[in-house]
Amino acid sequence: MTPIEVAHLHKRYRRTTALDDVSFTVEPGEIFGLLGRNGAGKSTTVETIAGLIRPERGTARVCGLDPIADRAAVRRVLGVQLQSAALHPALTVRELVRLHRSFYRDGADPDRLIADLGLEPRRDTRFQNLSGGEAQRVSIAVALAGRPTVALLDELTTGLDPEARRHLWDVVAGLRGTGVTVLLVSHLTEELERLCDRVAVLDHGRVLGLDTPAALIARAGRATLEEAFLALVGGRR
Amino acid sequence: MIRAWLFLIGAELRSVARDTAGLIIPIGLPMLILVTNALAVPAEALGAYLLPLVLTIVIATIGVINLPSFLAAYRTSGVLRRLAVTPVRPAAILGAHLVAGLIQITAGVVLAVVVAIAGLGATPPADPVLTVAVLLLATLAMFAVGLLIAAVAPTANAALATGLVVFFAMGAAGGMFGPPGNLPEALARAGTVVPFGAAVRAIGGAWDGAGPDAAPLLSLAVCVLVPGSAAIRFFRWS
Numbered sequence: 294m295t296p297i298e299v300a301h302l303h304k305r306y307r308r309t310t311a312l313d314d315v316s317f318t319v320e321p322g323e324i325f326g327l328l329g330r331n332g333a334g335k336s337t338t339v340e341t342i343a344g345l346i347r348p349e350r351g352t353a354r355v356c357g358l359d360p361i362a363d364r365a366a367v368r369r370v371l372g373v374q375l376q377s378a379a380l381h382p383a384l385t386v387r388e389l390v391r392l393h394r395s396f397y398r399d400g401a402d403p404d405r406l407i408a409d410l411g412l413e414p415r416r417d418t419r420f421q422n423l424s425g426g427e428a429q430r431v432s433i434a435v436a437l438a439g440r441p442t443v444a445l446l447d448e449l450t451t452g453l454d455p456e457a458r459r460h461l462w463d464v465v466a467g468l469r470g471t472g473v474t475v476l477l478v479s480h481l482t483e484e485l486e487r488l489c490d491r492v493a494v495l496d497h498g499r500v501l502g503l504d505t506p507a508a509l510i511a512r513a514g515r516a517t518l519e520e521a522f523l524a525l526v527g528g529r530r
Numbered sequence: 531m532i533r534a535w536l537f538l539i540g541a542e543l544r545s546v547a548r549d550t551a552g553l554i555i556p557i558g559l560p561m562l563i564l565v566t567n568a569l570a571v572p573a574e575a576l577g578a579y580l581l582p583l584v585l586t587i588v589i590a591t592i593g594v595i596n597l598p599s600f601l602a603a604y605r606t607s608g609v610l611r612r613l614a615v616t617p618v619r620p621a622a623i624l625g626a627h628l629v630a631g632l633i634q635i636t637a638g639v640v641l642a643v644v645v646a647i648a649g650l651g652a653t654p655p656a657d658p659v660l661t662v663a664v665l666l667l668a669t670l671a672m673f674a675v676g677l678l679i680a681a682v683a684p685t686a687n688a689a690l691a692t693g694l695v696v697f698f699a700m701g702a703a704g705g706m707f708g709p710p711g712n713l714p715e716a717l718a719r720a721g722t723v724v725p726f727g728a729a730v731r732a733i734g735g736a737w738d739g740a741g742p743d744a745a746p747l748l749s750l751a752v753c754v755l756v757p758g759s760a761a762i763r764f765f766r767w768s
Contacts, residue, residue: 380609392540
C-alpha cells in the first residue's frame with residue numbers, strides 16, 4: 294500500500310497561497326525529501342498529511358487512509374516530529390518515550406529506542422534541560438515509539454550545530470531498511486542530498502521538481518543539489 | 531487505552547510535583563489560613579465555617595489557577611499539538627488533567643481535614659458521605675470555571691492572571707477575607723451564588739449536619755453545566 298499520497302493539494306491563508314496544486318507519492322521504505330525555502334509550504338504539507346490542516350481542495354492519504362476522516366487509524370501508523378510541537382518539559386527522556394509508547398498497542402521497546410538514538414547517558418534528564426540536538430533525538434524517539442509505518446520529520450536539524458546535525462543524519466540513515474517510510478522536510482540541501490532517495494522541490498506552494506537528487510542535479514547541469522535548487526527557484530524570488 | 535490514560539495521569543502528576551512553587555498556593559496557603567485563623571475560632575465551630583472555607587480555597591486554587599495555567603502552557607508550547615497527532619483521544623488528554631487535579635485536591639483536602647481534626651480539635655463531619663459528595667460537586671464546578679479560562683486565555687501568562695483574578699474576586703465575595711456580613715449586601719448575596727461562596731456554604735452545611743441548602747447546590751450545578759459546556763465549545767488545541 295502506498296505510504297503517502299497527496300494529490301492536487303490547495304491551501305490558502307488569507308491572502309497568501311500556501312499550497313498550489315501539490316502532488317507527490319512516497320513509495321514504501323523510501324526516504325523522501327521535501328525541500329524549499331522558509332514559507333514554501335513544507336510544513337503546511339506535513340500538517341495536512343498529519344491531519345492537523347484540512348486542505349481546501351485535493352486529497353492526502355496515508356496508507357490509503359484519509360488523515361481527517363480516518364483520524365484514529367492514521368494516527369496508529371504515523372510517527373510525527375513537528376516543528377510547531379513540544380514535549381512535556383518536566384518529564385525525563387525515559388518517561389517521555391514510555392509515555393508515548395503507551396499510546397500504541399504495538400510499539401518499540403523504550404529502552405532499546407533510547408539506546409539506539411544515543412540517549413542512554415541522558416535518559417534520566419528532564420526534557421527542558423537537554424541540548425537542542427538531544428531534544429531533537431528525543432522527538433525522533435517519541436515519533437518512532439509506536440513503530441510507525443510512516444514517519445514525518447519536519448525541520449529536524451534546524452538550528453543545530455554541525456556535529457549534532459551529523460549525528461541526526463546517521464539516525465535517519467539508520468531508518469533505511471527498517472521498513473519505515475520517511476518524509477523528511479528541510480531547507481538544507483546537503484541534508485537531503487545525503488539522505489533522500491527522491492526529493493520534491495517546493496516553492497511558493499508549487500512543486501517545481503521531483504526526482505532523485507542526482508537527476509535533479511544533472512537536469513540543472515550543476516554540481517550539487519544546492520546549486521540545482523537555486524537554479525530551480527532562482528527566477529521566482 | 532486505559533494504559534495510555536494512566537501514563538498521561540502519571541505524566542501530569544509528575545509535572546505538577548516537579549513544579550514545587552506551584553504547590554505552595556494550593557497546599558501551603560490554605561494550611562496557613564487554617565492554622566492562623568483557628569486560634570480565633572472555638573474548636574467546635576471550625577467545621578461550620580473556617581474549614582469549609584479552607585477546603586474551598588484548596589479546590590479553587592487547583593481548579594481555577596493551576597489547571598488553566600498548565601493547560602494554556604501546554605497549548606502555547608505545542609505539547610497539546612504533539613499529543614493531537616497520537617492515537618490518544620482529546621477527551622482522554624483533558625480527562626487526565628482533571629484526574630490529576632482531583633488527586634491534588636484530595637491530597638490537600640485530606641491534609642487540611644487531618645490537621646483540623648487531629649491538631650485543632652475540630653468535630654468530624656456529621657455526614658461524611660454527603661460531605662464528600664458536596665466536595666466533589668464543588669470540584670467539578672471549579673474545574674468547569676478553570677477549563678473555560680484555559681479555553682479562552684491566549685497564553686499561559688494570561689491564563690494564570692485570569693485564574694488569579696477570578697479566584698480572588700470569587701474569594702473576596704465569598705468570605706475569604708472576612709465574614710460576608712461585613713460586605714455590602716448586594717455583593718454578599720452575589721458572593722453566595724458564585725461557586726466559591728456556594729461551595730463554602732454547601733460544604734459547611736454538609737459538615738455540621740444541618741444539610742446543605744438547595745440554593746448553593748443549585749449554584750454549583752449551574753456552574754458545572756454553563757462554564758463547562760462553554761469550555762467544551764471554545765477549547766482550542768493549538
